[in-house]
Amino acid sequence: MIGTVLRHELGQLARSAQSWVIAAGFAALTGFLFLQQVERWIAQQDALRLQDHAPGLAGFLGVNLLAPLAVVIGLLAPLYAMRSFAEEFRSHTWTLWQSSPVSLVALASGKLAAVVIAMLLPIAIAIAPVLTLLPFAPLDAGVLLSSAAGLVLCATATASAGLYCSSLVRQPLAAAAGSLSFVIVLWLLGSVGGDTAWGRALAQLSPGQHLAGFFQGYPRSGDALYFLLFSAAFLVLTVIRLDALRHAGEA
Amino acid sequence: MCAPDRELYSPTMDTRGPSAPFLLEASGLTRQLPARRGEPDRHAIRDVSLTMRTGEVLGLLGLNGAGKSTTLRVLSGCLVPHAGSVHIDGHDLAGEPLAARAALGYLADAPALYDGLRVSDQLALAARLRRLPRKAIGPAVDAAIEECDLTKAARQRCGTLSRGFRQRVGIAQAIVHDPRVVLLDEPGNGLDPRQMQQMRELVHRLGERRAVLLSSHLLGEVQASCTRIAVLHHGALIAERSLQELAGDGQTLAELFASLLETGAPGEVAGDGRSRGHDGHDDDDDDGGGGGGGRRYAP
Numbered sequence: 001m002i003g004t005v006l007r008h009e010l011g012q013l014a015r016s017a018q019s020w021v022i023a024a025g026f027a028a029l030t031g032f033l034f035l036q037q038v039e040r041w042i043a044q045q046d047a048l049r050l051q052d053h054a055p056g057l058a059g060f061l062g063v064n065l066l067a068p069l070a071v072v073i074g075l076l077a078p079l080y081a082m083r084s085f086a087e088e089f090r091s092h093t094w095t096l097w098q099s100s101p102v103s104l105v106a107l108a109s110g111k112l113a114a115v116v117i118a119m120l121l122p123i124a125i126a127i128a129p130v131l132t133l134l135p136f137a138p139l140d141a142g143v144l145l146s147s148a149a150g151l152v153l154c155a156t157a158t159a160s161a162g163l164y165c166s167s168l169v170r171q172p173l174a175a176a177a178g179s180l181s182f183v184i185v186l187w188l189l190g191s192v193g194g195d196t197a198w199g200r201a202l203a204q205l206s207p208g209q210h211l212a213g214f215f216q217g218y219p220r221s222g223d224a225l226y227f228l229l230f231s232a233a234f235l236v237l238t239v240i241r242l243d244a245l246r247h248a249g250e251a
Numbered sequence: 252m253c254a255p256d257r258e259l260y261s262p263t264m265d266t267r268g269p270s271a272p273f274l275l276e277a278s279g280l281t282r283q284l285p286a287r288r289g290e291p292d293r294h295a296i297r298d299v300s301l302t303m304r305t306g307e308v309l310g311l312l313g314l315n316g317a318g319k320s321t322t323l324r325v326l327s328g329c330l331v332p333h334a335g336s337v338h339i340d341g342h343d344l345a346g347e348p349l350a351a352r353a354a355l356g357y358l359a360d361a362p363a364l365y366d367g368l369r370v371s372d373q374l375a376l377a378a379r380l381r382r383l384p385r386k387a388i389g390p391a392v393d394a395a396i397e398e399c400d401l402t403k404a405a406r407q408r409c410g411t412l413s414r415g416f417r418q419r420v421g422i423a424q425a426i427v428h429d430p431r432v433v434l435l436d437e438p439g440n441g442l443d444p445r446q447m448q449q450m451r452e453l454v455h456r457l458g459e460r461r462a463v464l465l466s467s468h469l470l471g472e473v474q475a476s477c478t479r480i481a482v483l484h485h486g487a488l489i490a491e492r493s494l495q496e497l498a499g500d501g502q503t504l505a506e507l508f509a510s511l512l513e514t515g516a517p518g519e520v521a522g523d524g525r526s527r528g529h530d531g532h533d534d535d536d537d538d539g540g541g542g543g544g545g546r547r548y549a550p
Contacts, residue, residue: 004379015367096363096424098329100380101349249282249321249330 001102005110006117013080013118022079026122030069034129037065058140061130062215066147069126070154070211071187073119077155078162078179080118084111085167085242086175098246108238112156112163112231119155126151143217150214153227154207158183160234167241183207273338274462275303275432280325280335282318282486295321296486299335303432303462308454310473311466312508313483319466320360322483323436326464327357340431353382356430360437362421366410370401370420373409374427381428391427398456399423400449414441422450426457433457435465439472451476474504482511 013019041060048054055063088094097107127148133139158179165179166172190206192199203209207230210223278300284293296318303309313319324330326337328344328351337344342351364373374392383391396405399419404412409420418441425433438454439447454476457463467473473480474494481491490511497507 001380001382004376008376012365012367091366092359092361093363093365095327095329095357095359095361096377096380099327099352099355099357099359100377101353101382102380103349246329246331249324 001106002110002113005102005107006114009084009111009114010117012083013114016083019080019118022076023121023125026072026076027125029072030126030129033065033068034061037061038133040064056140056143057133057137058130058143059217062143062147062217065130066126066151067211067215070151070215071208073122073126073151074154074158074183074187074207075180076122077115077119077159078165078183079176081112081115081159081162082166082172082176082179084115084163085238086169086172089170090172104239104242108163108235108242112160112235112238115159115163116152116156119159120152123148123151123155140217143215146214146217146219149219149224150211153214153224154211157207157227157230157234160231160238164234164238164241167238167245272304272341273302274305274340275301275326275464276338277301277326278336280322280332280337282321282325282330283333294486296325296332296483299483299486299488301326301464301481301488301491303464305431305460305462306458307479308458308463308465308477310477310480311464311483312468312470312473312480313466314468314512317483318486319468319483320436321486323357323434323464323466324359327355327359327434328352329357329359353428354431356425356428356433358418358421358425358433358435358438360440362417362424364409364417364420364424367408369406369408370412370423371396371405373420374423377424378427381430383428391429395423395427398426399453415443415446418442419446419450422453431461433461433463435463437467438465439467439469447472470504470508480504482508484512 037060041057085094088097127144130139130144161182162175162179165182166175168178169175187206187208190203190208192202204226207227210226213220213223280299281297282295284295286292299318299322301309311319311322321330325332326339326344328337328348331345337351339351340354342354344351365376368376371392374395375388378388378391396402399422401416401419401423404416404420409417412420418438422435422438425435435454438450442450451472454463454465458478465473465476477494479491479493480497482489490507492507494504497504
């Protein structure tokens, strides 16, 4: 049944002009940043030649191109997820799902999977320019793979937060505003805490703190676990919220 | 109609009459409204009990806010009752929700249609959600389109359809998986007289092999479509009779309805003999978030 939900949701996302506009805007931003970083790489060749452990091209672009793009991707995922439930409530299509023999877990999982699959397009847009350098320079496949994994995990986590916000309201824009605010605050936790014990503990909640290793080519299992737990927590919250709707009769 | 997955929709017994098993059995359904300070408990529906067998078409009558839509939403599983139980085709809606909902077709007061989908795609989605096998989906969609006279609109997007056509697509969506129990909330909404006649014929056909429960505030529609009526007033079921019994009493449906609402007294109950009281409370919006407002009683 997850497959049915996934297929329907992907169709809805593909039919939405907003998905394509977001992807196009992201492609323009990626192209600009990519050219900027390649020029910077060329300009720094003399300095890099003097370093003992100078980063390779993939490592350089991982840290200087893909890491900043991860923030953007983390903010785009809630935009893709904002219509998941809010639009169903608004257009009265929610009763179709409520009266169908579909479990809430399958429904929420299918919708999340659809958003993550849709997010593969921006992620591919982020990785593709780096791959175009392959004929001209050696690239570290490991760094690129771990960077891609980091982007997917980051997108999944923030998409799940967006999905939950979408289940709370009837207006997709309100869902987007709520989830974007949440993700931004969470991201800022990584830098506002300072060097106190509390600050360090708060920083651990920030996705940014758990992404660095992926772009340096040294992903840690703890970081991957953080994103998986983050996604699972919001998926569970979404299921609880949807179940509460049957009891409250709000939607 | 189509022949869907019989594993999911295995008929309990296809016999009719008093000895046939109940396809729909609702007992003591109660749904409270959010409490207001200083006011006694208010109910959208209170102690509503219904039973239906194959071949029955039950019309749920009531004024606006009587609790018709809430009752249907509870029976469809969209709303959880605060008390009572629902069994559909032998499956407890609370204990086996997926099996119970698989045996059910539901048309809500606002048809659940995606504006961007073509009618045939919308029906195929509904069929997939109702777990029809892949091979059965095409024939089931074609049969539902034919049944609801939607052939000309099959390739149109739902967003471009008139209200009457949307209603018919909603009905097609409710029956595409050949359910044992069909719940129709105000199926005549938005239909012109010709479409209304077609809808009545459709309900008759549906009722031949299924249990059909339709809610309406139009007495003529109920009289023409149903074999039995139940009257809801202030959330309580105050009468339940077959149209045959009514004819035997020499009473018209309009007369019965008017007298029941005038007295507000508990009515006679046909079938299982349980009586339902009228709680006498006053509320102006009893649908618990589900009902459509603004309609008026029309004979």
